[in-house]
Amino acid sequence: MPESFVHLHVHTEYSLLDGAVRISELIAKAVKLKMPAVAMTDHGNLYGCIDFYQAAKKAGIKPIIGCELYVAPKEKELRKEVPGFKNNYHLTVLAKNETGFKNLSKIVSRAHLDGQYYKPRTDRRDLEDYREGLIVLSGCLNSEINESIRGGQIDHARSTLEWFKERWEDDFYLELHDHLNGDVAEAQRKCSVQLLEWSKEYNIKPVAANDVHFLDRSDHAAHDVMICIGTGKMVFDENRMKYSEEVYLKTPKEMHKIFRHVPQALWSTLEIADKVDIKIKLDSTSSEKYPQFEAPDGSPRADYFRRQCHAGLEVRFGEKAREPELQERLEYEMGIMEKMGFLSYFLIVWDFIKWAKDNGIPVGPGRGSAAGSLVAYALGITDCDPLRFSLIFERFLNPERISPPDIDVDFCQTRRPEVIEYVRRKYGERCVSHIITFGTLGAKSVIRDCGRVLGMSYGDTDRVAKMIPTELNIDLASAKRKNPDLKAAIESDKAVAALYETAEKLEGLTRGVGIHAAGIVIGSHDLSDFLPLTRGNADEVVTQLAMSPLTELGMLKMDLLGLKTLTVIDDAVKLIHRHTPDFRIADLPLDDKPSFELLS
Template structure:
């Protein structure tokens, strides 16, 4: 009877999860249920899975609405019917059209109209002489006594019982109303009546429902007939990805084997310095390739590997760089195909971590490309494998409790100040009348789906047309997205391909281009094995000179590299995972550093644990360590261990499943005879780090990209830094990348109208900053400037104004930043001319000078301009203009420092280079603030860390414990006098700050009165 049921995937309408719906149905003895969410099937497969577990027959459908207006409900009689619904839904979503009044002619679908639509005559429904046998009219219990009034308009033999379900009780109804007010962005009191479901739209007891319709048994009979005639048979286990790349699976395997063996020769062959090593190990390597190929073929992944290889091949043909990361780097076949540059043999990565018959979910490749190449690569996939078989993966954005409180507070009309107070301190809400309501409803809403968005990079390439599984809907960039997320995709047998983007690869790509252009050198950036042996890179790592390099430039990472004495690839791989919040937060990072320096002095928590984790000194560092401990230490089977790893990594939705896995872990450990103390400590470590950890292959992939960046910075630092600036930088602001270029010997020039581009460029050892760094400058002006400059350079301000349409505001920006400085006039003379040329025109009105026609502007100006006094300039004026327009001066900020104005100190004043000589002593240092980070200490007090530049331009770090952090807070960017104790850990010095004071700048000389 229940053919119109909403879950919370009827976004901002439904209130119940599929599990809650099914549990309620079980309690009422309901054996068949149809999920008909509004304009989507997002929750369908989750609903089907819950129904199968509970012994309920699921039925699939969709409720079609235009805004608040219910058009009709469609039920799929079988898989073909669901595909028909998806095709119809996809078509209208893609064209952003309202759904038609009349549903299309379906073959395998029941269509049910609300009786109110029929009697109102919409679409001519009540004028039909006969009704198709696939269309019906739904009648609600509350309307039974009105049927006779409209009996001449209603087809008596097509009427069917209709009991919509949106909530279970009054609390659910209240939540539903709040959601509708959020959707309509209005006060609850102003919510339109037609926007809200009826209070009677709850899961009524079947016996009670039969009693209500006792006078109309044929309506009950027809409702049961509709549901009984529908069947949703779906195989969750059969792979849904495209199964054949060539012409057959056998041909796919042959091609994959040929490519892998060719790649084996390339990766390990005679062109390598260790070619002899390859020949001695050729048999072992070939056997591993064959073993992997057998598993790949068995698990139907040959086409998936080949499609990924094809994407990489296309990217390389276009000059795009990539990094293959994640557990896919465990595969030697992937390494041989060039999908990843991580050598799994070197790092002892086992293939089964990526693909094995026991794995609980299909694996996927994560491929990073430069941020500005990703859209072209997605377009390639859609054109290569499209025809309705390619889509982007969705993600379900959920409500969070604090955000929900704000949303609900607004619809209740609470004043902003009052609402802020309740949100910031939920305990106060318990003593506030509206606050208690907010708190209760927001807790209920926490984690509930809010809307669909796009997954960061997931792409599905299907064997069947995707409308067999989902409707597709458009997203802003034009690529269609499915209506389910990665969890559902995995559950139903899809392995996604993650086509991701990052700016680090943009750094690398552009740096290689600049090196070829500026130095006439072609760099093979994939020569990773050579980079690993490079003495220059080893030294760069040893000196932790990594600013600008992918993933290893932050202060915390630079300190870790220094503390580890990192000089090689394996240590950097470990560091990439050790730095993650879980390991660091559990205190295991410190233990790892200690054991790294003294590997023979530690005692593992348990001897067996020491054997399993010997490579990482008995510490769980990688995601694989969870699997090792769960399987080989605790005794869980491989599938359970992998499930536990996924659940702890946040890649599994079911909290109930996670709890069962945790219980299973403890039971299994106890069965092995371990003490509660040992089990508890091991679980603490697992729990604290697993949600933030990397797989070893993922860390290795990051380390590969770090090595590529390190190579470029070591041997071509100027080109590399220019590329970093042009691709959005990284951890730091552009100022400090410019500083790095200066440290590497570059001459830095402010933007110039005859030399600079929108992006920063390099010419020999001179870097010309780009116009894009100038605050407030319009790109359209720069496009016009560059177009004119291509014809011939500008030779005066007048020439510029004649040829480029520019208003006074934009012209003054160009002058103040120094754009005309190479034309033989002082800045003040240029400023005077700029004002004179624009005259009394509004500042926003462009001036082109074309009213003078063919007159020589300079002659006209000389004839009419008054004689100027001598215009003097202070050396600091340029620096203050640069600070204002670029965000930083092109001179040392210490040159802008005024007299300290603080009481003298007896402490030695030292620089960064002398810190190790003063360990254990109190000192004074002057530092220009680079970055600070606030954290919560173990006692919940706030403390901080800082990174600074000294007067020599060298970096040093500070620690601010809660007392100093509170009593001496940062007061904005600037130079500070810092006093404290110099400490040292494993060769890494830091200043533990006791006091700090910000030092005053010199005033802008133009603002100082004589």
């Protein structure tokens, strides 16, 4: 039988400045090594789960979505030290199926939203409440069981093991690591001796893992530099975090050699992979996760929508609203919107724009293809008459290609938060969320970061960084091709060559998270039922998935942009009202020749 193995403990670049594995390269290597499956288990988050799932499926590899959770010693809400315990313990948890994925998302969300104390922590209560569909591995050296073994607290380690065994039965495994040399490997072997005794006593299968943090052994030095970037240390500092050079994605042959004395630990990786069967429904055209707009008068949604459209047309056009051209265009658009199932979408947008205008919040006249919709104009979503300007509705909604509408709405920059707060109050605190963004190590910044932690002088590092052309999306390889001075410096100076080589390995890795300037998500109910959530620096709820995965999941996304221009215009209008109370900016002619002459 050929040697086979599945890595079940892998940290990608979404273990920020700790894991250096790119998802695409992880999947490519798993294919090359003929592995039937591979896991992703980042520290406390599920940032990359959809990208990982799609990449693995496309390559014919079974995706195992997991997370290395931080588990609080007591209740996760207890934000203080607990004598005799660490602030958190590591635990490897894998989703076995769709239910497991939803429960893992729920656990991770609750950890971020309610359990933040140095790290986003879960607790035994949540683990028990959301245990269905999950597989649990006992964890690395930082797990509660292993920490207790190392500290001589054997009774506590045993009781912890029994707690997991009682709840997960055959879906609980004892995780074994062996990094071959050094103090860490010695501690791992000490724990493994005890774990293997309990494996026999409790009939709990062992499972081998390697706590992967980088792809190949040759990546160790670059990964070490990345750790220094994340921790603010220098590579020559003695007392700092260091990883073994063994924590790379080893081949099945290498893992079999290490664990040849425990063949069951190797077989268990395949057994777990066989148990896993995750199917995540990805459909960007679906509206089933959208909140359903309820008419204030209790009437059917379609009737209410049509009444608002016709009433709005009367406001916009007066008696002309009855003209066949307008009626036919309105009926055509309403029919398409109803057929495509997006009535709630339009009513939701109409509602928060109406609320903003009713409360004196400046709203932009319209942006993008939505300006081609007569319905949008009638509802007051836009202030641009599509017939007057011969705008095409199908650029906005094409009946031949079902895709969700995309309406970007501009609000006064200073009052945008009021609109978001209104939406949150209307649909629910946990039903509305900002959208996460990911910052990466760019060409110039990675040179500066690497130079700093490698101990190069500021002047030398700055000189190299300034050789990189100031171009959008420039990368180091392109910079070397475009700038002969940079190429010459790399070829003639060993320090610059080492800097460039290290920086090139780290370039593009995810460095940190932020919040999308405009995007929010609205769900039909608690968003953590659909996807993992976190909190921003201002304590706001934020998705753990970026814009593209949210689209794939079929989530309702809205772009509510805060525009300084609207704020300036509003301030100007208020000043004008001091002398001309009846002034309305909407009355200004768009074809005023003197104005255009002034601008030219």
